[in-house]
Amino acid sequence: MLKQTDTSVPNIFTVSDGTGETAISIVRAVRVQFDHADIHIERFNKIRRREMLEEILLNARNKKATVVATLVDPELRIFLISRSMQLGVKVVDVLFPLMETVSEQLGRRPSAIPGLLRQLDEGYFKRISAIEYTVRHDDGIISSDLAEADIVLIGVSRTSKTPLSMYLGHKGYKVANIPLVPGIEPPKELENIDQNKIIALIIDPTRLAEIRAARIEALGTDDIGDYADIEKIFEELEWSRKIFKRNKRWPVLDVTGKALEENSVEIEKIILSRFPELMDE
Incomplete structure (x- = not known):
């Protein structure tokens, strides 16, 4: 059970199916721009199951936290997006916008990404759009x-x-x-x-x-x-x-x-x- 935090301090959850270093680095870089403002950060790494994401999202809703995600597993990411929208939890997806842009510029889909359980394909992008x-x-x-x-x-x-x-x-x-x-x-x-x-x-x-x-x-x-x-x-x-x-x-x-x-x-x-x-x- 996660302990309650001061509601006047912004809460940020970093969520990753890897080490989470990318998400943490980005959050820290943003905090620097606000003179190292007091931000409560909770880190969730090696997230590999929907049940784990569900618990994190419920906690995020209760704490009014923003989720900063670096998930590369397409199934987990789809679940994160759809469930967060249902719960009203704000999610910042760090990897996907850049992956989509690079994919369009190269004219091919991403592949050989470490930790990816299923290769990203047109069906994946179609579901995200839907x-x-x-x-x-x-x-x-x-x-x-x-x-x-x-x-x-x-x-x-x-x-x-x-x-x-x-x-x-x-x-x-x-x-x-x-x-x-x-x-x-x-x-x-x-x-x-x-x-x-x-x-x-x-x-x-x-x-x-x-x-x-x-x-x-x-x-x-x-x-x-x-x-x-x-x-x-x-x-x-x-x-x-x-x-x-x-x-x-x-x-x-x-x-x-x-x-x-x-x-x-x-x-x-x-x-x-x-x-x-x-x-x-």
Whole structure:
């Protein structure tokens, strides 16, 4: 268990699957620029498993620490990026931007890197790009590149849009998710993209009420209006179904009682049947 530190002092975690000397050197070089300001540094070396990263990221969230990473294992790095985004932990990736730039300039992928468990390939870079796109388009964040999405998920609050988006993003799909708010029409931007990319999500009203009640409890507040009221939820879901019926090309997926992986498989089947070229990317 890591001890708590003074919250007024910046916390930096250096994380590496090697010795960590590169990350430590960079942090020290930065500190010099601030007249050797008081910065609390915790060093984590030889990180080789996701479970180790998970513990570090949870500690980083609790201490509001910035993670400075020099991971070269592509699988660990993908996990670090996706999980840190979910937890809201800031990560500074030291190696990847330079590796990507050099790779573009040389016209070939990195290889023969000490400690690399799997050779970096186009699939790796594609997944990183997909994760970054998915995070930028989470929970209704609309931008000019919405048409680049491979999948667009739409549904009322707490229908697994974000977890499904992140899971599919980790698999290499660019995913945007759009929340439906009672009484407000879906954003006009949806009309300008290929409607075959859009998948509507629905859930059992009683189960949705349970999920929302648990969410309210987790937030530690009861000032959420009728967010978890079963009658309002019935109305909200009925309203969303009417919107879905207006859009005949939107398949409706019921996520009730199914694991994240199961719903993900169903979404993939739908999308790949409509866009088989994604299977080859």
